[in-house]
Amino acid sequence: MLLIAVRALILYLLLVVVMRLMGKRQIGQLQPFELAITIVIAELAVIPMSDTRIPLTNGIIGILVLMSVEIAFSLLILHSEKARSIICGTPTILIRNGKPDREAMRRVRVNINDLLEQLRSKEYPNMSDIAYAVLETNGSISVIPRADVKPPTARDLKVPVTQPGFPVSLIMDGKVNLRNLQIAGLTVDVLLQEANKQGIQDLRQVFFAQYTTEGKVDFILDERG
Known part of the structure; x- marks a missing residue:
């Protein structure tokens, strides 16, 4: 039992490192070749994890080889448009000006019910409101609504707006993140002054x-006291 536990721990740590090196995309965002490699890597980890008769190095070598293949493919499609179209495919337009392209739907094997379901999930129940619906290479459907059904933007209304900044976490569990504080262009003294304005005397209470994004500091107190 101890041997299985050690093997499981080693393979788990290896998988965490491999998945971290392969990128941060979620399952629904993976390209087909990435999904296939992810599934095979999981299988390569499970087999030596449960069967002690199989050398641990068999699984480790297989996982590292597939990780190398995935990284090589990612670099290839990053620098070559032709390779990108061959490995990942190209987007397919399913709806043009409110009308489904039946030939394109037949080619990618998407039926009208699946298409309507995807549109409803994006809060577009009426197909006539869609300018374009595009099946992306990762299997998701992007929707571009018609101009007359989109809510007006500040640009449309010619209203001056201030561009938002990037939100930064300054305190977590009562501990000040000095690196993020520097990114925000603040100091501990300034942070404490902002806290005092809101009746907070000790940053450890936060x-x-x-x-x-508006350039203000929001504080949430630790209710446990």
């Missing part, structure tokens, strides 16, 4: 603080 569960979470964030530098918002």
